[in-house]
Amino acid sequence: MAKIIVLDPGHGGPDSGAVGNGLREKDVTLAIAQRAARLLRTMGADVRLTRNDDRVFSEDKATDLNERADFANKLHADYFISIHINAGRGTGFESYIAPSVANQEAARHQNIVHGEVAGVFQGTGLPDRGKKTANFAVLRRTSMPAILLECGFIDQVEDASRLKNLAFLDNVAQAIARGAARAVGLGAASPAPNPVPKSLSKYYKDIIPGMEWGTDSVDALYERGIMRGDGQGNFRPTETMTRLEAAVAINNAIEYILKQTGKS
Numbered sequence: 001m002a003k004i005i006v007l008d009p010g011h012g013g014p015d016s017g018a019v020g021n022g023l024r025e026k027d028v029t030l031a032i033a034q035r036a037a038r039l040l041r042t043m044g045a046d047v048r049l050t051r052n053d054d055r056v057f058s059e060d061k062a063t064d065l066n067e068r069a070d071f072a073n074k075l076h077a078d079y080f081i082s083i084h085i086n087a088g089r090g091t092g093f094e095s096y097i098a099p100s101v102a103n104q105e106a107a108r109h110q111n112i113v114h115g116e117v118a119g120v121f122q123g124t125g126l127p128d129r130g131k132k133t134a135n136f137a138v139l140r141r142t143s144m145p146a147i148l149l150e151c152g153f154i155d156q157v158e159d160a161s162r163l164k165n166l167a168f169l170d171n172v173a174q175a176i177a178r179g180a181a182r183a184v185g186l187g188a189a190s191p192a193p194n195p196v197p198k199s200l201s202k203y204y205k206d207i208i209p210g211m212e213w214g215t216d217s218v219d220a221l222y223e224r225g226i227m228r229g230d231g232q233g234n235f236r237p238t239e240t241m242t243r244l245e246a247a248v249a250i251n252n253a254i255e256y257i258l259k260q261t262g263k264s
């Protein structure tokens, strides 16, 4: 049975969440959740989102939060991750679990996921505000380990500039996916036929566990000069390709083949 991970993009519909610097919390949380969902699916998780567009279960805030938790409870999910953007003139990343002594698994998961995401923030100079507890409805009402992530401050110029950068959102989503995969033990239940794990990309840092099946191709395309990353060590494996980028890659491939066969 695949591990079921519920991603909960905070707010939606008439509830924008926090706003600032031209951003709305509900848009940023959805962008991060959708990116993390794609990655976790490539790792074999059964990922469900409490919303996959700009809507809510209920326009009544309390009812909506309860519905989000019940959504995960009915699925008997293995992990619940609520994604939010902070406000209030702070800066950096923090995470929350419910303040219960019986919450050891949630705390263990928090250690892993928090470490991954905080690392991305710290990598761009934004602080780790720490692992916290709070009695939030989605944490209190969910019957599986649950975490709520506050991914930067929308009303802080430095944080908002990161949140406007799609590469940063990719990195945050990758960190969430990596952390969640490690926390629930994705792949641990069904070992690959080859017990020796392949090393990941020689050229890129964002070819992560779960992408083993494409790593050789990515590296070969680099070595043959057919397709390169962003010049900063990222291949951006989950981003879509434009027609222009496709034209360049296809033409590079044709030139490579012609060179190999001595026809050019």
Ligand SMILES: [Zn+2]
Pocket (backbone or CB within 6 Å): 010, 011, 017, 018, 025, 084, 085
């Ligand atoms: Zn929020």
